[in-house]
Every structure is written in structure tokens, then in C-alpha cells.
Amino acid sequence: MAGEAARGATAYVTLEPCSHTGQTPPCTQALISAGIARVVAPINDNDDRVSGRGFDQLRAAGIEVSTGLMAQEALLDHAGFFLRNSQERPWVTLKLAMTLDGRIATATGESKWITGAPSRKKVHALRATHDAVMVGAGTARADDPALTVRGFGAHRQPVRVIASRLLDVPLMSQLAQTARDVPVWLCHGPDARPELRTAWDGLGATLLPCQINAGRLDPSSVLQALGAKGITRVFCEGGGQLAASLLSQDLVDELHVFTAGVGLGAEGHPGIGALGVDHLVEAPRFQLKSVSSCGEDIHHVWRRSDQG
Template identity: 40%
Template sequence: MARALRLARRARYSARPNPHVGCVLTRDGAVIGEGFTQPAGGDHAEIQALKAAGDARGATAYVSLEPCAHQGRTGPCADALLAAGVTRVVAATRDPNPQVAGEGLRRLAAAGVAVECGVLEREARREIAGFIARMERGRGRMRAKLAMSLDGRTAMASGESQWITGPAARADVQRLRARSCAVVTGVGTVLADDCSLTVRAAELGLPPEDIALATAHPPLRVVLDSGLRTPLAAKVLDASAPSLLCHAADTPVPQALAAAGTALCALPRDARGLDPHALAAVLAARHCNEILVECGPRLAGSLLRAGLLDELVIYTAPVLLGSSARPLLDLPLAHMADKVALQIEDLRQVGQDWRITAIPTAHS
């Protein structure tokens, strides 16, 4: 199963909106075939493994997610395993998709296949946490990437911010982008930095075959721009990756923007700008499992207050920016009782910087 999970990670850059899954077929103690989820519309992991094996009669299938039992773009994997003569299936976890939800394992068991489930389940569920979140609660998993100095500052008072962290941390961010379905930012960041939010192959630090998968399937770039101030020439709207410009429903769309064919999405307003819950619903409707937020302190604070940030990934650089520099989050709190508690999931050095992975306790 550990091998199946390693295979699944090969598909984390290209399987979306499907969950990335790995499958290993064994017989008489030897691996006879293995595979991982191909890009949407292509083979699932089980089909790849069956093709690699050629003859899978009497084999055991180790798969990191319950084999599907419904007809989508491809046929049911449970039926394919039965047709191939597989006699034992070990799954890491059940599929939370209501179209499956245990039916794949039930179908296999009813046909006489020996079935087990729950091997390395925690690791498997962590690997596809965004897909599970979208299936179980109706929206994907939202992660904010933040970079700060040792004194908790993100930019100088003038807005100057490049570069707080070093190249190793920036490469780590590229890998986060590559595994995301969507990357969200605010118009303020676009106007200040003219960011492209693309996946840069040279910075990924991955094997060539994984780089090819990551760059062939870039995430959707989403700009929150209530007043439609994003220039047509902005890099985030170029043809290198898909883009979506979210604006307030009461903002008229400029003729030039409409004529350019820019993808637009009208959202309702709330007290502080565009309604973040409406944004989450739009991204869920677009089957976004993993959502990366790269933005300034105002949008990050708004999403945290709305309870939409499932994880904070904070890169801390060994520098001081001083008391007049901008804070990590726009999060005005008046009393100690208002503090936001975090559960630290991981702390590690990345080059000369430190990466803190934290979960607001409401999501733990």
C-alpha cells in the first residue's frame, strides 16, 4: 500500500478534478503491474495497473482509494478488476463520492473477491484531503500561502515585498501551485506585483516526467476584483494558463474586457468585499479540490474570519522588516479571548527559511 501511495503522488499534479490514486497488482509475492490516475478522461490507476500486468488472474490489487463502481468518463474499475480475474482487493480508504460510497467494495465482495479496507487509511485520506472535503462538505480544501519576516511582517509600508524568502522556499511554493486546482489572489496583489501565478518548470525541482505533467495541467488562476480594475495586459490574464476574474454583481463589465473573452464570474458582496462563501461555492461547482490562496493580508484575514482557511502554510525568513512594515494578516482583534488558535502540523527548514504548516483549530 505504501507503494500505491507513492504512485498516487505521481498523479497529484495532473489527475484533477479526480482524486489521485495509485494501484499495485501482485501475485505470488511479486509485483506484476502498477499504475496511477491519468489526466481526466484517461485511465484510472486500476486500469493502468491491469494493462501493465497483462494477465492479472489470481492477483491481489492494492489501491489507495476504493475502486469506483459508476460510469463516468471511464467505466467502473470494480467491474474491470472482476473481469480481469483479480481475487483480492485491499483498499486504503472508502471513496466519499456518493456515486461510490462503498458500492465498489460491496460489488467485489458479492462476486467472491476477498476485500479489505483501511490499510494506511490516514495517509491515504491526507493525500486526497481536498477531494474528500469537496465530497463530504461541498467545497474543496483552501490553503493560504503566506511569507513573513521573523518579526511577522510581509512587506514594507510602501508595499515592496520581493523577495522575503529564498529560492528553496519559492520552489516549494511552485510545487504547492502545481498540485492545486485553483490559485486565488486579490486585485491588490495583481496591481502591485503583476503576478502571473503560473507553474514555473525551472523552479519545481521534480523529475522530468513529473514536470511535464505539472506544466501540462496548470491550475485555474482566480482574481478577486470587485471593481474590475485588473488591466487587460496583466500577466494573470495571459494565455499561459486558464483565468477567472471574479467581480461584484453590481459592477458593469467594461466593453473591452468582454470583447477580450476574459472568463468572468459575478459574486455578491458582503460587508468587506466579495462574499468569500460565494467564491467557495463557485470553485466547488468547478470541481476544485485543492485551492491555494496567494494574496495580501486583507484577503487572507477575510478568508480566515469567514472560516474558509483549512490550512496556513507560512514561510518565515530570517530577516527583520521593522515595526512600520505590513502585518501577516489583516485581523483586528481587540481582546485576548478573540485570538485564533492554531494547531501546528509541521515545522521544517526549507533552504534558509522555515515552513510552518498550521490548521485553525476549528478545522482540526
């Protein structure tokens, strides 16, 4: 605590201080009680319980409030928080590690490793910046992934999410056997067998019932279930069907694509499943934000045009 050193000081924050009691007391009252003279905050909180009230309380207490500084950067940093407040869903980052011809595995399913070690390290760094890492049931079965952050020392692990309508993921998988060590959440349909629900619950996993659309888990329902549990940013690592379902419903906010200099041909597994696009105007489009080398691979970042 700053104690008396805070009196008369300037506080720099990235978002309007909260003015309501939630899991913690109001930040505005803490700033007022500390004797802060000035608060610099770039943007308003879009939570209806705050939205302008925090700044009003500070000004009423005689504290100078400055806003607008680096507002665009703050909006992007808090994009998941804002989406959860306004649309009840988290920010979705879709990661694709593909060949030059857009394949994520050979015809036999072999996929380790298409991209190199520097790209895989970058993926772990990206996982660390999200609340949750999500894969579909097919990827969970085929790759038996751990979905943890590795190579960066002690770090809070993101929640590991599996989208599995029928809960048909092996109970001896890495995810199942480590569910008590690092949280595992399973988004499933109403037709998942009761004995599998009981088994996963016994392993320490959290079960999130979701709606079905056209015979598959509805991605909007999945994201709303995650948002209701407090998730603001989810890092989706495939596979192709989950990627397609998110893209087809315009639920991907940012794409991180790692492209390796190898081709697998048409018989390989595509990075994105069927989208049902008949005309180019119907295809999902993103704006290129950056391109960089990552070892021998290329890392390019794309973002929705309405996300800056």
C-alpha cells in the same frame, strides 16, 4: 493495460473504487472484468453515489476487499475531494511569506524578495500539488504575478484564480495576457462593470459571479464557485485582506508560513489584514505539524485541529 497479467492479481488503490458512470465508466466493473482477485483500499468514498457500494459490488463478484491500511494518510491525501463532496468547497492552503514581525511588504509596497530562492522554489512545488492558485486583486495589481509552476519541467499548470469584486486588474497584466495559455478564472461581484466582463471574456478568462458580504467578496461564495467547477485544492497566496477574509470565516485548512530573518516594523504591510479579534478566544488557532529550514528561512506548517 495489464491484460491477462491482472487476472488473479491484487490492486492497491487509495480510495474506494467508484461504482457509477461519470466522466468514465465504473472502476468496479473494470476491476471485475480484469479478473482482479483482491482490492486493498484504505477508506470509503464519501460521494453518495458510491459510499460503500463500490466495495459491495466487488465482494458480490467474489473479490476480496481489504480496508483500513494507512487510512489517516489517505484521508489527508483526499481531504480536498471529501470537502468538495461534503461542504461544496475545496481544501484551502494559505501561504504566507513574511518577515519576523509578520510583514509582507515595506510601507512603499516593496516585497521582492523577503524570502530566499529555496523558499520560492518550495512555493512552486506547493503550487504543483494544488488544482488552483488564488490571489486577491490587490496582490494581482501590486505584484503582476504569473502564478505558474516554474522550475520543474513539463507540468500541468494549476488554474490561476483572482478574487476581484470589481474586476479592477490591469488588462495588460501577465495574468490577462496569458489567459489563453494557462486558465485564468475571475471571481467577481455583481457590480463589476459590464465592459470589464466583456474585456476579460475576450482575453479568454472564465468569469465566476460571486456574492458580496459587508462590501467585499464573500469567501464562502468564492470557494463554492470553485468547488462547483471541480476544484478540490486551492493554494492561496494573499494578500493580507484575502487571507484575513478566509481566516475570519474559518475556511483555512492548512497554513504554510515562510519566515525570513528580517524586520520591517509597524509601517510595513501586514501578512494578515484586520480580523476584528477583541479576545484571544476568538482568534483562529492551528496545530503545528512541522518546522524546517528552507535556505536561510524557516518553513512551518500548521493545520486545523479537525484535519489531523
